[in-house]
Amino acid sequence: MSTTEDHKAEVYELGYLVLPSIPEDSLPNVVSNIKSVLKKAGVNEIAGEDPMHIDLAYTMSKTVGARKYVANDAYLGWVKFDTTPDKISSVKDSVEKIEEILRFLIIKTPRETSFTFAEAHKREVEREAKLEEAEAQLEAGEVKEVTEAVVE
Amino acid sequence: MKKQDYFKENKIGYIDYKDVETLRKFLTPHARIQAGKRSGTDAKNQRMLSQAVKRARFMGLLPYVSR
Numbered sequence: 686m687s688t689t690e691d692h693k694a695e696v697y698e699l700g701y702l703v704l705p706s707i708p709e710d711s712l713p714n715v716v717s718n719i720k721s722v723l724k725k726a727g728v729n730e731i732a733g734e735d736p737m738h739i740d741l742a743y744t745m746s747k748t749v750g751a752r753k754y755v756a757n758d759a760y761l762g763w764v765k766f767d768t769t770p771d772k773i774s775s776v777k778d779s780v781e782k783i784e785e786i787l788r789f790l791i792i793k794t795p796r797e798t799s800f801t802f803a804e805a806h807k808r809e810v811e812r813e814a815k816l817e818e819a820e821a822q823l824e825a826g827e828v829k830e831v832t833e834a835v836v837e
Numbered sequence: 838m839k840k841q842d843y844f845k846e847n848k849i850g851y852i853d854y855k856d857v858e859t860l861r862k863f864l865t866p867h868a869r870i871q872a873g874k875r876s877g878t879d880a881k882n883q884r885m886l887s888q889a890v891k892r893a894r895f896m897g898l899l900p901y902v903s904r
Contacts, residue, residue, distance in 0.1 A: 700854075700855070700896055702896065702897065739897075739898070741897035741898075742894070742897050742898060742899050742900040742901075743897060743900055743901065745897055759897065761855075761896070761898075763855065788895070788896065788897070790854075790892060790895060790896055792854075792892065794851070795850070795851050797851075799849070799850070799851055799853060800853035800855055800856045802855065805856065805858065809858075
């Protein structure tokens with residue numbers, strides 16, 4: 686028989702979308718709200734990234750009271766933490782109550798972080814720089830060929 | 838010749854739903870998940886891939902349908 690003490694800690698990740706109607710300077714408030722919810726649940730934070738603006742692949746909506754929010758873009762953030770499985774439902778219930786959150790997802794995940802948006806952005810910039818360099822080289826080569834042909 | 842498993846080749850042990858650039862490689866132009874036979878991924882990675890794509894769709898990172 687397993688008891689609460691027997692529960693082993695699992696690593697979870699909370700990914701969330703913040704409504705685009707929230708001004709960018711009040712995003713830290715939303716993040717601290719989420720973190721305080723996690724702290725209250727007594728979880729141990731491992732990693733995370735602050736929300737960043739993204740365009741959504743499709744239109745989403747959320748109804749708060751009598752108001753319906755329709756969103757084509759949002760702020761996406763995530764936080765990784767470890768906790769025992771019995772606490773996760775209280776985390777879910779508390780996050781559901783945060784009105785600024787458009788949608789969220791709690792999943793089990795490995796402890797090591799293999800992907801961050803910061804790294805992905807860095808890779809993208811490097812790739813673009815390489816591509817531009819290759820294009821410039823190609824162009825220079827072509828110009829040289831044309832000049833040679835004209836000289837001949 | 839049999840196609841190589843992208844995830845095995847690049848030593849990717851966990852497919853993250855936020856890694857949209859990688860996930861896009863395995864979608865058809867209609868945004869459906871490519872068959873394992875077509876993408877060359879083994880059964881285990883194909884299951885992980887489909888889970889990641891479905892999570893990315895839910896979070897609005899990938900479309901459910903396209904065109």
